[in-house]
Amino acid sequence: MRHRNGGFKLGRNTSHRRALLRNLVTSIILNDRVHTTITKAKATRPIVEKMITLGKNGSVHSRRQALAYLMTPESVDRLFKIVAPRYSTRPGGYSRIVRTSVRKGDASEMAFIELLGAEQELSEKAAKRSEARAKRQEELQKQLEERGPGEQPDPSAEN
Template sequence: MRHRNAGYKLGRNTSHRRAVLRSLVTSIVLNDRIETTITKAKASRPLVEKMITLGKRGDVHARRQAAAYLMTPESVDRLFAVVAPRYGARNGGYSRITRTGARKGDAAEMAFIELLGAEQELNEKAQKRAETRAKKREELQKQLEEQNAAAAADEAPKSEE
């Protein structure tokens, strides 16, 4: 029986589970949204909320506690400068888990875990990615047309001879 055994084991030993959760929390703080399995999302949600609460406190001790848990200094800076101020008037409930369906390879139930209020930043990132893709597509199309024109120019004199 699992009476009073809270938390998720995630099929890993203690050190591996802690490393996976630290990595997930760091990625969420850096990217505002990640896709993972539902169980990992549910396991990482309270940890993300604790990190944001530390960020809202904002003192040196809170920064050191966050730095001890998060994997990169950039994530700590982003937590205190960007993420935590977003939730100044909010008491908890900083994240959302949205189910996305089964993964193709092993049919694991997948979900997005995202920070609330980050929709504008995520939309800007997606728009920037779309613009970059369109620019690359145009450049590739130009190169293809130039190659076709060069090939056609090479073939034309040979057929006359």
């Protein structure tokens, strides 16, 4: 019987588990979405919710508590200036877990854990990436057209 066996151990010792969860929470706050295993996502979700609640509080004490848990000062700034105001009227439930696939190597169930309401920001980032990729493709195509057939590129001209 597994009565009173709560929590996620994730096959790690205490310090490794704490570092893993801190990194995941920091990444979620910075990037709005992280691809990870379902178990790690389920373990991370309550901590993300707590951090956003601290951000909504907005006091100096809350900022210090968030700084003690999150890995980077940039993530604390983003939490208090961008992420928390997004949920000012929402009483809870700031994140969702979306199951995606099974990892090929070990058949672990994978999932996205993402912040709600970040779809617009994520789509803008994706659009920027695709524009940059298209621009890079055009530059490469132009370089190929400038070269003669069978000519090797000049290594000193790159970068």
